[in-house]
Amino acid sequence: MPVLPSLNLYRRDCGYQTTITLAGELDLHEAPALRVMVGDCLREGIRAIDIDLTTLAFCDVSGLNALLAAAERTASAGGLLRLHHPTPPMARLLNLSGTGFLLRTPHTAPACPRVPDPMAAARPRQVAS
Template sequence: MTAEPSVSASTSGPCLIVQVSGEMDYANAPFFRHRLAQETTRGQSSVVLDLSAVPFCDSAGLDALLYARRQAESAGTLLALARVQPKLQRMLAMTRVDTLLPIYGTTAQAEAELTTSNEL
């Protein structure tokens, strides 16, 4: 049995760090679509999704990430992923989603890069 999906956010300077946990699958995709859209449109200039606690992601979960990207883009928010598990990172590379959403090894790296991008 897996833990319930959750999304929690904390502000770190100009960035919003969003901790995502649980399986991003067909059953949980509506929850993640809704919650990630809320977080990416809060008015922050940058949002980093920390995916270190996401053990599994299927196509519905991938769609939730792409939906969050579209919502962030519409709100003028930069969105990045951090601490992505190897299996999910392979999926993002195979589907070329990694060309749409930058991926960083740590949230600090993502935050530093997004902060620099916002200053340009």
């Protein structure tokens, strides 16, 4: 029986910019998928890569290493990689590891307009009591 990936990657391009949304767990087994997607972006001429961490449930040191390698690879190609919307545990990992520089600064806004998320309706919603 095939093993389902514990990480889903969604990519939305807008000119020379893309947003990659990570959903699930970024660990030793799933980190190569991120490396491949960033490599594809760079080969296609994209130089601004935004990684949305809103739905990232877990990240271990292998995942952090993949994010750092992606940032370095993007910078080497003349681009910029920024992380957006980290969960509290992810923000703590970035701060403790000294890699908070990858976070988007508040004054930089995405250049592309937001488009409706086709998966939004399928996600469970929290009901206030």
